[in-house]
Amino acid sequence: xxxxxxxxxxxxxxxxxxxxxxxxxxxxxxMRYGLKEDHFVVYYQPKMDIKTGELVGMEALVRFITPxxxxxxxxxxxxxxEETGQIIEIGEVVxxxxxxxxxxxIDQDLFNGRVAVNLSAKxxxxxxxxxxxxxxxxxxxxxxxxLELEITEGTVMDDPQEAIAIMxxxxxxxxxxxxxxxxxxxxxxxxxxxxxxxxxxVDKAFVDDxxxxxxxxxxxSIVTIAHNLDLxxxxxxxxQAEQLVLLEELNCQTIQGYYYSKPLSPEEFSEFLRGQKxxxxxxxxxxxxxx
Ligand code: C2E
Ligand code: MG
Ligand code: MG
Ligand code: MG
Numbered sequence: 266x267x268x269x270x271x272x273x274x275x276x277x278x279x280x281x282x283x284x285x286x287x288x289x290x291x292x293x294x295x296m297r298y299g300l301k302e303d304h305f306v307v308y309y310q311p312k313m314d315i316k317t318g319e320l321v322g323m324e325a326l327v328r329f330i331t332p333x334x335x336x337x338x339x340x341x342x343x344x345x346x347e348e349t350g351q352i353i354e355i356g357e358v359v360x361x362x363x364x365x366x367x368x369x370x371i372d373q374d375l376f377n378g379r380v381a382v383n384l385s386a387k388x389x390x391x392x393x394x395x396x397x398x399x400x401x402x403x404x405x406x407x408x409x410x411x412l413e414l415e416i417t418e419g420t421v422m423d424d425p426q427e428a429i430a431i432m433x434x435x436x437x438x439x440x441x442x443x444x445x446x447x448x449x450x451x452x453x454x455x456x457x458x459x460x461x462x463x464x465x466x467v468d469k470a471f472v473d474d475x476x477x478x479x480x481x482x483x484x485x486s487i488v489t490i491a492h493n494l495d496l497x498x499x500x501x502x503x504x505q506a507e508q509l510v511l512l513e514e515l516n517c518q519t520i521q522g523y524y525y526s527k528p529l530s531p532e533e534f535s536e537f538l539r540g541q542k543x544x545x546x547x548x549x550x551x552x553x554x555x556x
Contacts (some may be wrong), residue, residue: 273492279468280501292337293345295334296346296349296355297351299329304330304331305329305330305355306327306362306530307325307326307328307359308326308528308530308531309325309326309369309380309529309531309534310324310521310526310527310528310529311323311521311525311534311537312324312520312521313519313521314518314520315519315520319541320378320379320537322413322519323378323526323530324364325359325360325381325382326383326527326528327355327359327383330362330363336362340404347436350386350387352388353387353388356382356385356387356388357397357471358360358400359383360382360401361404361405363382363492364401364404364407365405365472366380366406367407367411368405370538371407375538375539375542376538378410378411379411379413379441380411380413381414381415381443383416383445384415384420385412386417386419386420386423388422389416389420389421390424390427390431395434398412398435398438399439409439413441413443413464414441414442414443415444415466416442416443416445417444417450418446418447419450419451421444422450422453422456425459427460428457429456429459429460432461433461436461442460442463442464442466443462443464444457444460444462444465444466445466446466446501447465447467447468449468449470454490456496457494462496463496463497464497464498464499465491465498465499466499466501466521467487467498467499467500467503467517468501471483471487472484472501472503479509484511484515484517486517488515497519498516499517499519499520500512500520500522501521502521502522503521503525505524506524508522510525
């Protein structure tokens with residue numbers, strides 16, 4: 266241990282703590298450089314209808330691709346970006362790219378649903394949040410109808426009254442709102458009812474636990490709460506066919522997970538959309554496709 270005197274306080278740190286601090290600083294610097302050099306890209310993961318197997322939407326997920334360190338996982342850099350505030354700029358890059366890609370897919374008649382973009386707590390509490398979103402939508406000529414924002418319980422429960430006001434202004438624009446990782450944070454049911462929400466996303470941890478009675482009951486409860494509140498349910502992190510069967514029994518409509526697809530690059534996702542379209546044509550041979 267080293268001890269450093271700072272005012273009246275002694276700060277103790279060991280080498281591994283020091284190493285961690287150095288690593289954080291390194292990532293902070295990489296992110297600053299990466300924002301300048303366009304190293305943040307967006308991948309898309311399909312959300313599928315459990316009954317029809319058709320695409321209903323997708324989630325935009327940021328990827329940080331550095332020339333020297335390779336791909337850095339969101340699990341590593343997002344928490345640091347949250348702390349440094351860089352998440353605000355990164356989040357806007359993601360929103361901008363997602364709007365641009367979706368606009369293209371709509372114009373090519375490959376897609377006609379919503380793209381879900383994750384919104385961090387820092388972004389959510391920006392006083393000019395709605396203006397910033399409007400500007401990005403306008404720049405990309407994307408109507409707000411095509412956007413959904415995913416926020417966590419922590420983000421909205423921090424100051425629920427304030428959150429209601431912010432959510433109302435987003436909802437009034439036609440933007441859909443989803444609670445992400447539902448069940449892992451603290452939500453009050455009383456507030457949940459007051460939030461202008463559209464969707465609850467069941468966290469992967471619960472889906473993973475569905476092979477036990479307890480786990481299955483938990484998912485059952487979440488789906489029931491959602492439906493009682495007139496909300497749509499998306500199950501996250503579905504990997505196995507057995508999970509799919511159970512989720513269908515529990516009336517969960519929408520599935521996101523490796524079972525259908527990992528997050529895809531924009532090019533790969535375009536291909537995925539073309540495949541979906543072909544499938545539709547085969548299933549409706551009498552339908553004339555005008556184009
Ligand atoms: P999330 O929003 O809950 O996103 C779902 C995560 O689960 C993604 O991880 C996705 O790749 C992963 N996933 C989906 N299906 C499966 C599956 O079947 N198996 C497994 N093992 N994983 C699956 P990812 O992309 O690493 O992102 C992690 C988290 O980072 C996200 O969790 C979100 O909280 C955050 N994040 C990602 N992109 C953004 C962004 O643009 N802005 C903000 N603020 N946060 C983001
Ligand atoms: Mg999400
Ligand atoms: Mg999630
Ligand atoms: Mg998450």
